[in-house]
Amino acid sequence: MALDHRARGVYAIGATPFRPDGALDLDSLDRLTDFYLGCGCTGLTILGILGEAPKLEPEESLAVAARVLARAGRAPVVVGVSAPGLAAMRRLARASMDLGAAGVMVAPPAAMRTDDQIAGYYAQAVAAMGADVPVCVQDHPTATGVQMSVSVIRRIFAEQPSCVMLKHEDWPGLEKLSALRRAEAEGAMRPISILCGNGALFLDFEMDRGADGAMTGYAFPDMLAELVAHAAAGRRDAAHDLFDAHLPLLRYEQQPGVGLAVRKHVLRLRGAIAHDAQRAPASTLTPAAREEVAYLLGRLARRDARAAGLG
Numbered sequence: 001m002a003l004d005h006r007a008r009g010v011y012a013i014g015a016t017p018f019r020p021d022g023a024l025d026l027d028s029l030d031r032l033t034d035f036y037l038g039c040g041c042t043g044l045t046i047l048g049i050l051g052e053a054p055k056l057e058p059e060e061s062l063a064v065a066a067r068v069l070a071r072a073g074r075a076p077v078v079v080g081v082s083a084p085g086l087a088a089m090r091r092l093a094r095a096s097m098d099l100g101a102a103g104v105m106v107a108p109p110a111a112m113r114t115d116d117q118i119a120g121y122y123a124q125a126v127a128a129m130g131a132d133v134p135v136c137v138q139d140h141p142t143a144t145g146v147q148m149s150v151s152v153i154r155r156i157f158a159e160q161p162s163c164v165m166l167k168h169e170d171w172p173g174l175e176k177l178s179a180l181r182r183a184e185a186e187g188a189m190r191p192i193s194i195l196c197g198n199g200a201l202f203l204d205f206e207m208d209r210g211a212d213g214a215m216t217g218y219a220f221p222d223m224l225a226e227l228v229a230h231a232a233a234g235r236r237d238a239a240h241d242l243f244d245a246h247l248p249l250l251r252y253e254q255q256p257g258v259g260l261a262v263r264k265h266v267l268r269l270r271g272a273i274a275h276d277a278q279r280a281p282a283s284t285l286t287p288a289a290r291e292e293v294a295y296l297l298g299r300l301a302r303r304d305a306r307a308a309g310l311g
Contacts, residue, residue: 001076003103003134005164007193008232009042010225011078013217015264016051016064017273022280024060026067028273033071035272040225042213043076044068045105045136047092049143050217050260053080055279058088062095069099076102078136078165078215084109086128093129103134105167108146115152122156122163131162136215140169140197150179154189167215169197174209181210199254200224204243207231218250219266220306245303249296258283262293269297269310 014036017028036044046068047053047061056064065079079096081104083089093104106125112118126135137156139148148170157163170176177196183189195215196206203214203224213228223246230239253262261283264276285293298311 001074001100001102003076003078003136003164003193005191005193007042007076007165007195008212008228010040010213010221010228011043011045011076011195011215012036012039012041012221012224013048013050013197013215014044014046014068015217015260015267015273016047016053016056016279018052018275018277018279020275020277022277024063025274026063028275029064029067030071031274032267032272033068035267035270036221037072037075039220039222041075041221042225043078043102044072045078045080045215047080048105048217049080049140050263051080052260052279053082058091061092065092065096065101066099069096069101078103078105080105080138081129082107082109082138086124089125090128090130093133097133103136103164104129105136105138107138107140107144108148110145112144112146115149115155118146118148118152119155119159122160126160126162133162134165135160135163136165136167136195137163138167138169140167142169142171142198150176150183153180154183157190157192163192165193165195167197168194168206168211171198171202173198174202174205177206177209177211199250199259201250201254203227204231204240207239208236217263218246218253219263219270220246220249220304222306223304242304245300249293249300252293252296258285258289261285262289265290265293266297266310 017025197216268276294311300307
C-alpha cells in the first residue's frame, strides 16, 4: 500500500492519547485507530503536530507507529518523521516503512528561507531516508514559518521522484492550489496527490479547486469523509451545506494554543479516547470554554445527528 500520486480521500491526522499522568495510552490508541477507520477515513497520518510528536521520546514514537500500523490493517498509514536532524528522521522513516507504513511526511525546518535551501533540504532528506520511501511534503507556513512558493514546490517534485503527495496548508492558499493544478494540466508538472489541512477550514473550496481530499484532525472525520465524497461526485451544494453546519465548531477548534484541547475533548466525548490529556506543556479548557463547546455541539446536533448527546 505504498503512497503514490493517486492517493485521495481523508487521511485523519491522528491525535496521540495520553493518560492523566502523561504516559502513552496505547489502549486508547487502538480505540482511536478503529474510530478513524470506522468513520470512513481512507488512511491515517500519525506523529504530526496534532499528534504532539515533538513531545515524544524516540522510542515512544516507534511504539506509536508500531501500534497503529498493527491495528490499521491494510489502510495506508503515513508517519510524520520531521526532526531537527536527518539521522533521527532516517531511523524513524526506515523503521516505519519496515513495519508497513505507506509513506512518511516531512516538513521543512524553520531555518529555511530561500528556494535553494528548501529544495536542498528535501534532496538531503530523501538521500538520508532512501529514494524508495514515498514522501508527503508538508507545506504549513503558519507552523514552520517557511514560505514555499509554487515554483519551489514544483522544483521539489521535479527533482525528487519519491515525493508523491503535498499536504497543502498554506493560508490563504486557494490560488496556490489552483496554480499547481494548472501546472499539471499544462504538462509543466507531473501529477501529485494534494490533501489539505488547516483543520479543514477551507476544505469546501479546496475540493472545488482540485484537492484530492483532506489530511487533518477535525474531531468529526466522518463529516470530512462525507464532504469529500459529495465533492468527488459533483454534489457541490451538498458538500457546502454539510461544511456550513460544522463551520462554527471547525472555527472554534482552530484557535491557536487551545485548539488541541478542544479536539481531544470532543474526541473523548465521542468515545474515541479515554482521556483528553496532553503531555506538558499543555493547554487546558476552562469551564467557560467547555460550556461553549457544549453549546456548539448542541447547535450542530440540530443539523447533524452525529453530534447528538454530546453537548
